[in-house]
Amino acid sequence: MNLRQLLGRVGLWLSVLTIVSPAILFFLWMASLSLKFEVDNAAYPPVFIPENFAWKNYADVLASNRFLTYFVNSVIVTGSATGLAMLVGVPAGYGIARMAAHKSAVVILIARITPGLSYLIPLFLLFQWLGLLGTLVPQVIIHLVVTVPIVIWIMIGYFETTPLELEEAALIDGATRWQVFRHVALPIAKPGLAVAFILAVIFSWNNFVFGIVLAGRETRTLPVAVYNMISFDQLSWGPLAAAALIVTAPVLLLTVMAQRQIVAGLTAGAVKGG
Amino acid sequence: MSVVTQASAASARDAAPEREWRPPSYWPFVIPALVVVLAVIIFPWVFTIWMSLNEWKVGSPITFVGLANYLRLPADPRFVEAVEHTLLYTALSVLLPLVFGTLAAIVFHQKFAARGFLRGIFIMPMMATPVAIALVWTMMFHPQLGVLNYLLSLVGLPPQLWVFNPTTVIPSLVLVETWQWTPLVMLIVLGGLAAIPTEPYESAQIDGANFWQVFRFITLPLIMPFLFIAGMIRMIDAVKSFDIIFAITQGGPGSASETINVYLYSVAFVYYDLGYGSAIAVVFFLLIIALAALLLYLRKRMLWTTELGAGA
Numbered sequence: 320m321n322l323r324q325l326l327g328r329v330g331l332w333l334s335v336l337t338i339v340s341p342a343i344l345f346f347l348w349m350a351s352l353s354l355k356f357e358v359d360n361a362a363y364p365p366v367f368i369p370e371n372f373a374w375k376n377y378a379d380v381l382a383s384n385r386f387l388t389y390f391v392n393s394v395i396v397t398g399s400a401t402g403l404a405m406l407v408g409v410p411a412g413y414g415i416a417r418m419a420a421h422k423s424a425v426v427i428l429i430a431r432i433t434p435g436l437s438y439l440i441p442l443f444l445l446f447q448w449l450g451l452l453g454t455l456v457p458q459v460i461i462h463l464v465v466t467v468p469i470v471i472w473i474m475i476g477y478f479e480t481t482p483l484e485l486e487e488a489a490l491i492d493g494a495t496r497w498q499v500f501r502h503v504a505l506p507i508a509k510p511g512l513a514v515a516f517i518l519a520v521i522f523s524w525n526n527f528v529f530g531i532v533l534a535g536r537e538t539r540t541l542p543v544a545v546y547n548m549i550s551f552d553q554l555s556w557g558p559l560a561a562a563a564l565i566v567t568a569p570v571l572l573l574t575v576m577a578q579r580q581i582v583a584g585l586t587a588g589a590v591k592g593g
Numbered sequence: 594m595s596v597v598t599q600a601s602a603a604s605a606r607d608a609a610p611e612r613e614w615r616p617p618s619y620w621p622f623v624i625p626a627l628v629v630v631l632a633v634i635i636f637p638w639v640f641t642i643w644m645s646l647n648e649w650k651v652g653s654p655i656t657f658v659g660l661a662n663y664l665r666l667p668a669d670p671r672f673v674e675a676v677e678h679t680l681l682y683t684a685l686s687v688l689l690p691l692v693f694g695t696l697a698a699i700v701f702h703q704k705f706a707a708r709g710f711l712r713g714i715f716i717m718p719m720m721a722t723p724v725a726i727a728l729v730w731t732m733m734f735h736p737q738l739g740v741l742n743y744l745l746s747l748v749g750l751p752p753q754l755w756v757f758n759p760t761t762v763i764p765s766l767v768l769v770e771t772w773q774w775t776p777l778v779m780l781i782v783l784g785g786l787a788a789i790p791t792e793p794y795e796s797a798q799i800d801g802a803n804f805w806q807v808f809r810f811i812t813l814p815l816i817m818p819f820l821f822i823a824g825m826i827r828m829i830d831a832v833k834s835f836d837i838i839f840a841i842t843q844g845g846p847g848s849a850s851e852t853i854n855v856y857l858y859s860v861a862f863v864y865y866d867l868g869y870g871s872a873i874a875v876v877f878f879l880l881i882i883a884l885a886a887l888l889l890y891l892r893k894r895m896l897w898t899t900e901l902g903a904g905a
Contacts, residue, residue: 331700331703331705332705334700335700335705335711338696338697338700338701338715339711339714339715341718341772342714342715342717342718342772342776343714345718345726345729345772346717346721348729348733348740349726349729352729352732360738361738363737363738363743364743365738365740365743403629406625407625407626407628407629408626410621410622410623410625410626411622411623411625411626411627413619413622414619414620414621414622414623415623417619417622418619418623420623423623426630426634426635429634429638430630430634431829432829432878432881432882432885433634433638433878434833434835434854434857434874434877434878434881435833435835436835436854436857436858436861436874437637437638437641437874437877437878438633438634438637439861439862440637440641440644440861440867440870440871440874441636441637441640441641441644441871442633442637443862444640444867445640460632460633461633463629463633464633464634467626467629467630467633468634471626496618496619496621496622497621500622521720524722525720525721525722525723525724527722527723527724527835527836527839527840528835528836528839528858531839531862532862541722542722542723542724542725542836543724545722545724545725545728546724546840549728549731549840556732559728559732560728560729560732563722563724563725563726563728563729564725566722566724566725567721567722567725567726570720570721570722571717571720571721573720574713574716574717574720574721575710575713575714575717576713578709578710578712578713578716579709581716581720582712582716582780585716585777585780586780586781586783586784
């Protein structure tokens with residue numbers, strides 16, 4: 320390796336460090352805030368690594384039974400909204416791809432452009448009228464606004480690239496269309512299923528706007544719970560940051576572990592709901 | 594790597610001839626989703642348009658008022674101000690991520706160790722729960738205890754009030770938005786870079802072009818379509834931005850960072866003026882469509898000029 324190449328190498332690594340540092344430093348600072356006692360969080364100049372770690376911030380957050388309720392709410396809402404979306408969205412993506420009904424994608428485009436709050440006004444009235452407010456059902460249903468378009472969009476893309484020959488052969492052998500879907504198309508589209516599932520989970524888990532309108536005290540999801548902590552508990556930063564980190568940790572882990580699938584999905588449709 | 598496969602798969606799909614084999618009915622696969630889409634997407638839209646024609650406050654009777662709600666809009670100073678805030682916020686939140694995202698994409702286009710892992714780290718800001726990161730940014734913006742003013746003092750700059758000052762609140766929020774969404778632009782442009790053939794670069798190297806010339810005359814024109822897509826997606830998301838603004842400032846101080854979306858929230862769910870809120874929602878949607886059309890028009894004009902330029 321000559322000097323020129325070496326300089327190029329050093330320059331490249333400096334650029335890499337520069338562009339990833341805003342992300343790394345932010346999340347390290349978040350972790351630092353969450354692990355400090357109030358004395359250290361109020362210190363000037365700021366302390367990055369404290370002498371004593373305040374693990375109790377995490378213990379306090381996890382020990383509050385409220386937080387457990389909100390966690391369960393989040394799991395139920397995200398789980399049901401993603402599960403339902405996969406159930407209806409995967410066959411729909413298949414049907415649209417096979418019928419080459421590309422114009423139907425316009426609906427998904429409109430869903431992508433519409434601000435989340437626009438769905439809230441009519442659906443809020445509908446849920447009120449049906450007497451569903453105060454349960455988790457409204458949130459599960461409205462999260463479908465986020466998850467269903469993601470799943471359909473990504474599955475159309477995957478089913479369009481899977482080979483038709485096998486499906487034709489199976490049809491000629493007398494398989495029903497459902498059997499072809501179930502035993503031929505679906506196994507081939509497994510990577511697409513993973514991408515759709517992961518993105519639907521993340522965007523549903525992160526959703527905030529639907530919760531602040533539809534959630535009552537008992538039906539808050541984690542993002543809404545964290546928001547309420549900001550307004551009522553502004554002074555103790557440690558537990559607040561710990562709660563924020565716990566809320567977003569599953570998503571961050573998933574992002575790093577499944578970055579390949581996430582990148583594939585985002586570049587395919589660049590989807591984001593709400 | 595996955596970006597490359599995705600891009601080449603997409604181009605292969607476009608190039609494939611129309612298939613002849615069209616089995617009669619795939620409708621049963623689509624019907625369940627159609628029901629869901631009708632219920633949660635189409636129905637709310639129709640209902641919103643109808644509601645926007647009525648005076649409808651929660652608890653009082655509904656009266657049909659025609660276009661009165663729409664006529665209220667231009668005379669509502671808070672709405673007009675919200676439109677201005679939204680346009681400023683959007684312009685900045687499109688341009689800055691485009692610049693930084695392109696630079697980051699050029700770096701990630703090189704080969705280096707642990708690239709996939711580092712790309713995973715790089716996209717964490719846009720995948721993280723917005724409310725959670727908004728909370729940490731709020732702490733970082735704190736004028737006395739926040740780490741940002743400390744960082745400024747290290748380089749000899751005076752402390753700022755960040756989101757607590759009406760004149761700096763929008764730029765401060767744009768900083769968060771840029772930090773959060775630069776990765777998406779990076780991913781889209783990276784897909785574009787992967788699709789560029791190597792020949793132009795080889796001949797440029799022979800001609801002795803420098804780095805800037807290569808970027809300006811080869812890379813930039815070739816990734817333009819991807820930059821356009823990224824800009825369009827960024828515009829749609831920035832106009833609708835809610836979580837970050839609402840969680841950090843709730844539109845404040847005063848109404849200095851109140852965008853259309855935040856105002857819409859107040860009208861519909863604080864004042865429960867649902868008819869007027871619906872009118873705002875409709876106008877808001879039309880504004881997004883108009884901005885998208887404007888971008889498309891600008892792109893067309895730009896293509897036209899460059900073609901003329903190339904022909905001359």
